[in-house]
Amino acid sequence: MTRVHLLRHxxxxxxxxxxxxxxxxxxxxxxGRAEAAAVGRSLRGAGIRRIVTSPxxxxxxxxxxxxxxxxxxxxxxxxxxxxxxxxxxxLQGVAxxxxxxxxxxxxxxxxxxGLVPGDETIERMGGxxxxxxxxxxxxxxxxxxxLVSHADPLQAAWVVMDGRPLTEREFHRKSVAKAGxxxxxxxxxxxxxxxxxxxxxxxxxxxxx
Numbered sequence: 001m002t003r004v005h006l007l008r009h010x011x012x013x014x015x016x017x018x019x020x021x022x023x024x025x026x027x028x029x030x031x032g033r034a035e036a037a038a039v040g041r042s043l044r045g046a047g048i049r050r051i052v053t054s055p056x057x058x059x060x061x062x063x064x065x066x067x068x069x070x071x072x073x074x075x076x077x078x079x080x081x082x083x084x085x086x087x088x089x090x091l092q093g094v095a096x097x098x099x100x101x102x103x104x105x106x107x108x109x110x111x112x113x114g115l116v117p118g119d120e121t122i123e124r125m126g127g128x129x130x131x132x133x134x135x136x137x138x139x140x141x142x143x144x145x146x147l148v149s150h151a152d153p154l155q156a157a158w159v160v161m162d163g164r165p166l167t168e169r170e171f172h173r174k175s176v177a178k179a180g181x182x183x184x185x186x187x188x189x190x191x192x193x194x195x196x197x198x199x200x201x202x203x204x205x206x207x208x209x
Contacts, residue, residue: 001192002137005043005146006129006154007181009054009062010035010199019099021092022084028061034202035179036062040069042200046144050075052132053148054082062179063148081128085152087119110168122166126156133157137186151176158182161191 011032012020020026028036039062048070053063055078067073087109094102105116114121129149136145154176161184164170176182179199185192 002141002186003046003144004133004136004184004186005046005048005144005181006133006157006176006184007039007062007066007146007148008151008154008176008178009056009059009148010039010065010179012058012178016095018093018095019088019091021088022056023092024057026058028058028065031202032058032062032178033065035199036065037069038200038202039179039181040066043146044069044071048074048146049140049143050077050136051146051148052077052079052082052136054078054084054150055080056084056150059148059150063146066146066148079132081132082147082149082153084150085120085125087113087116088152090116090118113168122156122159122171125153126158126160129153129157130160133184133186134189137188151178154182158194158196161194 011029012026013029014020014026043066051063051067051074053059053076060078063076067076090105091099091103099106108116109119113119129147132147155171155174158174158176159166159170174196177199181197183195183197
């Protein structure tokens with residue numbers, strides 16, 4: 001059995017509350033750095049042997065802070081398959097409240113993912129995250145690992161692993177909070193169990209929520 005932790009990046013510095021998508025210049029906030037450090041402390045006894053992260057700034061920063069808190073730093077690499085949702089490239093750069101006005105294809109996206117050019121279905125988006133996880137399981141069986149990604153890809157992977165209907169309702173029914181993670185146990189090419197772990201309190205006093 002191999003356990004892989006699927007972690008969402010921590011809180012981001014975003015005072016103007018815009019959709020940042022794939023844009024550069026959005027590092028972690030003070031709270032986010034504290035969250036990432038708390039996650040690292042919570043994983044000290046998990047035997048993490050390697051970390052693979054999305055190449056986006058907020059994910060890399062989260063991964064580096066977590067790594068610094070482990071008992072011993074482990075190899076850390078980036079993998080584009082853990083990137084943010086592709087559709088966020090269309091949404092990025094506008095405030096949340098402006099999306100319906102300035103990004104009208106959002107309505108099509110919410111009605112049925114994958115219809116708009118450049119959009120991904122739930123299965124495709126979750127599948128690329130799971131490709132990375134299964135590759136680690138094949139190449140390093142029995143060695144716990146940490147993947148750092150983003151909300152939409154992780155929630156899509158959760159739907160796929162649960163075998164739930166690939167619908168928008170199911171996509172949003174279970175959410176991965178910032179600095180929250182999925183503990184996934186794999187046996188070869190099979191998912192044995194998925195457990196959601198809420199983000200730890202930044203002061204290390206315990207989970208939030």
